[in-house]
Amino acid sequence: MKEISKKNFDGYKYVDGGVCAAKGFKANGLYCGIKENPTKKPDLCLVESDVMCSAAGVFTQNKVKGAPVTVSQKNLAKTGGKAKGFILNSKNANTCNADGEEKAYKMCEMTAAKMGVKPEEILIAQTGVIGQILPLEPIEAKIDELYEGLSYEGNEKAAIAIMTTDTVKKEVAVEFELDGKICHVGGMGKGSGMIHPNMATTLNVITTDCAVSSEMLKKALTDIVKITYNCLSVDGDQSTNDTCAVMANGLAGNPEITAEGESYEVFKKALYIVMMNITKMLAKDGEGATKLLECTVTGAKNLDTAIIVAKSVICSPLFKCAMFGADANWGRILCAVGYAEADFDINKVDVSLSSKAGEIHVCHNGAGIEFSEEVVKTVLLEDEITISVSIGDGNGTATAWGCDLTYDYVKINGDYRS
CATH class of the missing domain: 3.60.70.12 (L-amino peptidase D-ALA esterase/amidase)
Known part of the structure; x- marks a missing residue:
């Protein structure tokens, strides 16, 4: 769909x-x-x-x-x-x-x-x-x-x-x-x-x-x-x-x-x-995509900071691969947040994943928390996934959009000129 x-x-x-x-x-x-x-x-x-x-x-x-x-x-x-x-x-x-x-x-x-x-x-x-x-x-x-x-x-x-x-x-x-x-x-x-x-x-x-x-x-x-x-x-x-x-x-x-x-x-x-x-x-409709990914960042000190962090998550190839496999590898999200060129306290970062199948929190104050792998798998098998990232108590908020990275992306671009 x-x-x-x-x-x-x-x-x-x-x-x-x-x-x-x-x-x-x-x-x-x-x-x-x-x-x-x-x-x-x-x-x-x-x-x-x-x-x-x-x-x-x-x-x-x-x-x-x-x-x-x-x-x-x-x-x-x-x-x-x-x-x-x-x-x-x-x-x-x-x-x-x-x-x-x-x-x-x-x-x-x-x-x-x-x-x-x-x-x-x-x-x-x-x-x-x-x-x-x-x-x-x-x-x-x-x-x-x-x-x-x-x-x-x-x-x-x-x-x-x-x-x-x-x-x-x-x-x-x-x-x-x-x-x-x-x-x-x-x-x-x-x-x-x-x-x-x-x-x-x-x-x-x-x-x-x-x-x-x-x-x-x-x-x-x-x-x-x-x-x-x-x-x-x-x-x-x-x-x-x-x-x-x-x-x-x-x-x-x-x-x-x-x-x-x-x-x-x-x-x-x-x-x-x-x-x-x-x-x-x-x-x-990204090439070969099976899922729409939407990352919303809140709590940033300003709009530009929120945009930078949201785009960093959406652009991460490792994270995109994890979403293709419905793998709640939240460490890849935190990694992408961490190398974003923006000023915030990583120890205040919270992360949750949601879809029409539900929502599950996976990270609080920069550290992992217990969650059900079975439940999160159900959430991530949907075709629209929302990643919510809070990085503080500021007023800046922004959303970035992307898709998962699949085998078909390589197939399409390996034979594009034909």
Whole structure:
């Protein structure tokens, strides 16, 4: 089971539609043949707003950046944070190629010509194998069909088209009221491997019909990335193409959010709900994964300390292996807590493990306590495991997400290029 459990939030309702849940957004996805595939799995998609949007993006911090990352960054800079559409492809990352930027920009030109806008008003993201030349011919041959097939119900086609080793599509949307207007935030993401914190991991498109300025979009996205995507790790490898972009078209009719305040906080909460849930989806569908791992750290002196410790646990290969085997080897948790580069008293650390099968405490004040191996085995055999770590009496709290490390992860990555 790859479905995640969703937490309910007062005032926000989960709805269908993904990137098309927000008013005025259309999408489509199809197979164009970027890489020959006998199953003809979709590999090209497009998202368009009926009107020009405020836009913001967060991108990989890897020194090796894919051509689409560079082009999208340049386009956002040229327009001052405006975009009309977003084109994405799978099967080829268009990274480490001498002609990469030229081809990525050419895809923006093709898309812009269909929409009647400037190339810099198009964002682009690409994913797949690094270092392989991107063939433009299949994309050119299908761009008309892709555009003409745009639909207000096309979110699922788009979400499927960006999948690589993903086993399930990843999309979520919420509806809420803002200044008397019904608003939506929806998104889709992809990613199963080469996922590690420090940007907005994987490819993600988020749309909203809220009216929000580019500056406030950027602020909200940066703040939420820090406590969602940047707290996600599948395998410790940070991708070259990581992209997360938000487009806001204002068609809900609310007064534009141009500063912090109550309206901004309501919108920011919706953005958090969407991005947090996609983060969990990405973690649960990690390559070869059988379990979603969620580590929540409390009692830290500040947020940053809590994040560092939570990520240290989630990133530990030994701990991830133990969770695959449903082994309550809590010493691996304490080990990961101990080498986290943060300031706290290890003698105040408490650890418990829980799932829908129950909760069991395994460590108190930095030392082991007696527990039933039989009971804890039952807890750890579930497909969603929560690791709760208390490191003191401070107000800092944070959650990080990951998955177990299995035999299948090695199988998948030992034969990835095929």
